[in-house]
Amino acid sequence: MPTLGIIGSGNIGSAVARLAVGADMNVIIANSRGPETLQDLITELGPPAQAGTVEEAASQTDAVVLSIPLKAVKDLPEGLLAGKLVLDTSNYYPSRDGRIKELDDSTVTTSELVKQMLGDTRYVKVFNNITAAHIPALARPDEASDRSALPIAGDDDAAKVQAAAIIERLGYDTVDAGTLADSWKFEPDTPAYGLMYFADPNASEQQLMSAPPSATPADEVRSALDAAPRVNVAERKF
Numbered sequence: 001m002p003t004l005g006i007i008g009s010g011n012i013g014s015a016v017a018r019l020a021v022g023a024d025m026n027v028i029i030a031n032s033r034g035p036e037t038l039q040d041l042i043t044e045l046g047p048p049a050q051a052g053t054v055e056e057a058a059s060q061t062d063a064v065v066l067s068i069p070l071k072a073v074k075d076l077p078e079g080l081l082a083g084k085l086v087l088d089t090s091n092y093y094p095s096r097d098g099r100i101k102e103l104d105d106s107t108v109t110t111s112e113l114v115k116q117m118l119g120d121t122r123y124v125k126v127f128n129n130i131t132a133a134h135i136p137a138l139a140r141p142d143e144a145s146d147r148s149a150l151p152i153a154g155d156d157d158a159a160k161v162q163a164a165a166i167i168e169r170l171g172y173d174t175v176d177a178g179t180l181a182d183s184w185k186f187e188p189d190t191p192a193y194g195l196m197y198f199a200d201p202n203a204s205e206q207q208l209m210s211a212p213p214s215a216t217p218a219d220e221v222r223s224a225l226d227a228a229p230r231v232n233v234a235e236r237k238f
């Protein structure tokens with residue numbers, strides 16, 4: 001049984017952990033405060049899941065989902081994920097992360113910046129464009145007619161193929177959105193971000209965690225990516 005490391009046990013990390021256990025994967029999940037703070041989540045997830053240190057989640061696993069605030073990525077131990085297949089969920093929120101000049105002026109995308117900070121990884125961006133509550137709600141087995149899709153981006157084609165296999169096992173089809181330089185197409189405020197998975201596309205920001213989702217197949221994801229205008233990141237307030 002493959003083992004998925006998950007660094008970050010918050011909204012997204014715990015949602016992906018639930019999918020992984022449901023997909024017959026082992027999980028080692030870590031946060032910033034230490035494994036002893038994760039016992040309630042581990043009890044809920046059951047025996048396939050263990051709490052670990054960040055180092056254990058990185059080194060004792062087949063791939064790692066990185067799901068921590070962007071501002072915390074620089075605090076990870078140097079070389080932690082060297083050579084690892086990394087599925088990164090990061091978004092840039094200036095209100096949380098502080099203003100970052102090279103993102104505000106679009107010199108790089110968020111995923112290019114994270115990849116630079118991590119060093120030598122086999123890096124793929126995914127799970128950043130869907131609300132945490134919708135991750136378990138929309139996951140489906142691969143034969144389901146109402147399966148949704150997630151965009152992925154990366155510069156390493158083999159890593160993208162392996163990441164897609166994991167995501168498909170977790171319950172989603174994938175749409176290749178291109179390279180990390182292209183990944184702005186599903187960053188905040190684009191058509192492929194968040195609202196695409198809502199039953200009511202006019203749902204407000206306040207309803208993000210409670211509004212019902214609706215299945216969003218690969219062709220809809222592709223259309224949203226194709227329609228994306230590049231957001232002026234410097235104008236983003238949130």
Ligand SMILES: NC(=O)c1ccc[n+]([C@@H]2O[C@H](COP(=O)([O-])OP(=O)(O)OC[C@H]3O[C@@H](n4cnc5c(N)ncnc54)[C@H](OP(=O)(O)O)[C@@H]3O)[C@@H](O)[C@H]2O)c1
Nearest residue numbers: 008009010011012031032033067068072090091128131132
């Ligand atoms: N929430 C969403 O719906 C959503 C959707 C798409 C993308 N995202 C993006 O996904 C990322 C995670 O979001 P989230 O909502 O899951 O965040 P969250 O609920 O705030 O959880 C963050 C997690 O990161 C851990 N963490 C922080 N610094 C760490 C460090 N240095 N080492 C190890 N773990 C650390 C925290 O551990 P402690 O609890 O111990 O501090 C916590 O478990 C963010 O970039 C976010 O923008 C979020």
